[in-house]
Amino acid sequence: MPIQVLMPALSPTMTDGKLAKWLVKEGDSVSSGDILAEIETDKATMELEAADDGVLGKILVPEGTEGVAVNEPIGVILEEDDDAGALEAVTDVSEPKQDPDPDPDPDPDPDPDPDRGPQRGTGNNSISEALSLDPISIPQPTAVTPTDTKSEADGPRILASPLARRIAANSGIDLSSIAGTGPNGRIVKADVEKILDDDVGAIGAKRPVANITDYSQPSIELPNSTMRKTIARRLVESKQTVPHFYLTLDCQIDNLLELRERLNGRDGADYKISLNDFVIKAAALALREVPEANSSWTDTAIRLYENVDISIAVATEGGLITPVLRKADEKGLKQISNEMRDFVLRAREGKLRPEDYQGGGFSISNLGMYGIRNFAAIINPPQSCILAVGAGTRQPVVKDGALAIATVMSCTLACDHRSVDGAVGAKLMQAFQSIVEDPLAILL
Numbered sequence: 082m083p084i085q086v087l088m089p090a091l092s093p094t095m096t097d098g099k100l101a102k103w104l105v106k107e108g109d110s111v112s113s114g115d116i117l118a119e120i121e122t123d124k125a126t127m128e129l130e131a132a133d134d135g136v137l138g139k140i141l142v143p144e145g146t147e148g149v150a151v152n153e154p155i156g157v158i159l160e161e162d163d164d165a166g167a168l169e170a171v172t173d174v175s176e177p178k179q180d181p182d183p184d185p186d187p188d189p190d191p192d193p194d195p196d197r198g199p200q201r202g203t204g205n206n207s208i209s210e211a212l213s214l215d216p217i218s219i220p221q222p223t224a225v226t227p228t229d230t231k232s233e234a235d236g237p238r239i240l241a242s243p244l245a246r247r248i249a250a251n252s253g254i255d256l257s258s259i260a261g262t263g264p265n266g267r268i269v270k271a272d273v274e275k276i277l278d279d280d281v282g283a284i285g286a287k288r289p290v291a292n293i294t295d296y297s298q299p300s301i302e303l304p305n306s307t308m309r310k311t312i313a314r315r316l317v318e319s320k321q322t323v324p325h326f327y328l329t330l331d332c333q334i335d336n337l338l339e340l341r342e343r344l345n346g347r348d349g350a351d352y353k354i355s356l357n358d359f360v361i362k363a364a365a366l367a368l369r370e371v372p373e374a375n376s377s378w379t380d381t382a383i384r385l386y387e388n389v390d391i392s393i394a395v396a397t398e399g400g401l402i403t404p405v406l407r408k409a410d411e412k413g414l415k416q417i418s419n420e421m422r423d424f425v426l427r428a429r430e431g432k433l434r435p436e437d438y439q440g441g442g443f444s445i446s447n448l449g450m451y452g453i454r455n456f457a458a459i460i461n462p463p464q465s466c467i468l469a470v471g472a473g474t475r476q477p478v479v480k481d482g483a484l485a486i487a488t489v490m491s492c493t494l495a496c497d498h499r500s501v502d503g504a505v506g507a508k509l510m511q512a513f514q515s516i517v518e519d520p521l522a523i524l525l
Contacts, residue, residue, distance in 0.1 A: 083138060083158065083160070084132075084157065084159075085157055086131075086155055086156035086157065086158060087151075087152050087153065088100070088142075088149045088151050088152060088153045088155050089120065089129060090151045090152070092122055092435040095151060096151055097149055097307075098149055098307060099120070099121040099146065099307050100120060100121075100144055100145070100146045101118075101120065101121040101144065101145070102118060102119045102145075103143075104117060104119065105137050107138065107139060108136060108137065108138075109137050110136050111135060111136070111137055112131065112134050113134055114131065115130065116128045116130060116131075117156070118155070118156075121306065121307055121308070121431075122307060122308075125402065125432065125433045127431075133158055133160070135160045137156060137157075137158055138157045138158060138159035139156060140155075140156050141154050141157065142155040239256045239257060240261060240263075240265060240267040241261065241267065241269075242263070242267065242268065242270065244269075244270050245269050245272065248273045249273050252273070252277060254273060256268060259273065259276060260272070306399050306400070308399045308402075309399065309400050312401060318462065319460050319461070320459060322462075323460050323462060323499075324498040325457075325459075325460060325498070326498050326503065327457050327493055327494065327495050328493065328503070328507060329455065329491060330492055330510045330513075330514050331489045331491050332518055333487045333490075333518050334473050334517060334518070336518060337356070337518070338356070338473070338488060341354055341359060344414070352415045352419065354414050354415070354418050356473070357470075358414050358417045358421060359414065359517070359520065359523065360447065360468075360470055360517070361393065361406060361409055361417055361445060362409065362410075362412075362414055362523050363517050364391060364409075364443065364468055364513055365389045366410055366512075366516055366523065367509055368389045368391075368509070369389060369410045370509075371509040371512055372385060373385070373501065373505045374443070374465065374466050374501055374505055374509045375442045375443055375465075376442065376501065377463040377464060377465055377500065378465060378500040379463075383500045386442040389408060389409050389410040389442070390405050390407050390409070390440055390442050390443075391406045391441060391442075391443050391444070392404070392406075392441035392443070392444040392461060393405075393406060393444070393445055394446040394458075395428045395429075397428050397429050397431070399431070402428050402438055403438055403461060404424040404428060404433060404437045404438050405437065405439070405440050405441040406420060406424075414523065424437065441464060443466055443467070443468070444461045444466070444467040445467070445470065446458045446468070446469050448470070448471065449471050449472035449490065450472070451472075453471055454471045454472050454491055455469075455471045455493060456493065457469055457495055458493070459495070460495050464497075465497040465499075465500045466495065466496050466509070468492060468493075468494050468495075469492065469493040469494075469495065470490065472490070473488045473489065474490075475487070475488055475489075476488075492510070492513070492514075494506055494509065494510050
């Protein structure tokens, strides 16, 4: 009998994904273990393997389709005994089924006073909502006004579900311009989403565009990937719910640079240690000295991690991803360097596995290679801290009461004040500075 190919759950948090590309065509023979398609998750692009032998009889979801739910059929494999007629029993899910009213809460007042005018919501004028084609992909605080009591001169009452009203209010869409497909012409969620999916130019005048670039200028729209939407949602969540505070210290790194040059210049060296590798090792050792910073906040307790697992921010074409270096305090500089090179290569190719980027108790973001001297990073929940590392620059300093020139690297620690107090953050930065300025401790 035909075997359905289902959209896999490639990470614990994955609820849907994008079917980026089919690597086989209808009618192609496939064997167990063959790569059928590439699936784009919120973190990376991963390969979908065939679990059975047979022939790909039908593709139910075309490549490029976004928002394909986990466990939704995307294709059908015919076994050796199956014929083409067996496909007739398979439902083509490429066309989404329209629920006449998918809203979870019924209209609390199905037949109110006809004198009541249309309900109007207050749109959110944030930049992210004005630019996004999916204004509910990033939760924003919104204000929905109660139903206005108007006279008949204000127009007939508009039948719309509460959820449809909220979406329209957030997007600045006039409900009177929508033809409802629900019972008795009622406007439902699907009707509003259809308007949002239409050309931006057709609805631009109805959407809030204050304080943003004029759309009359020549422009190019780049569709948001699943990864980019997830990054946006998590960053907004972090800044809105995590009380950040920042601590900055300048580290003199001349001794560290000299040690790095000596290590890389050794005869027969099969490695190339970077400044970032030293930073990772120093941060790992500092976390071992100040374990209170290697933590997460929960509503019932502060969770202290036993292992020093450090997430390293890596820039890719699709956005930022943070592979995790496990037990970094127990690894030497050579091993750290080799693992980081492998992470960076696979991250930029979209080949990281879920276990490569899940977890971690502390993050590091280094923009020094771009010449950035100082910046403050956003905490990566549920972690409590992220260290922002700037470029090393030659600056005048005072040494032993005299003016001198030193290479100074500015580092800023962002802390979640719920789980890490100022004194704990300061102790961590002092320990980090001490190790960086006396790097021989790294070799012990």
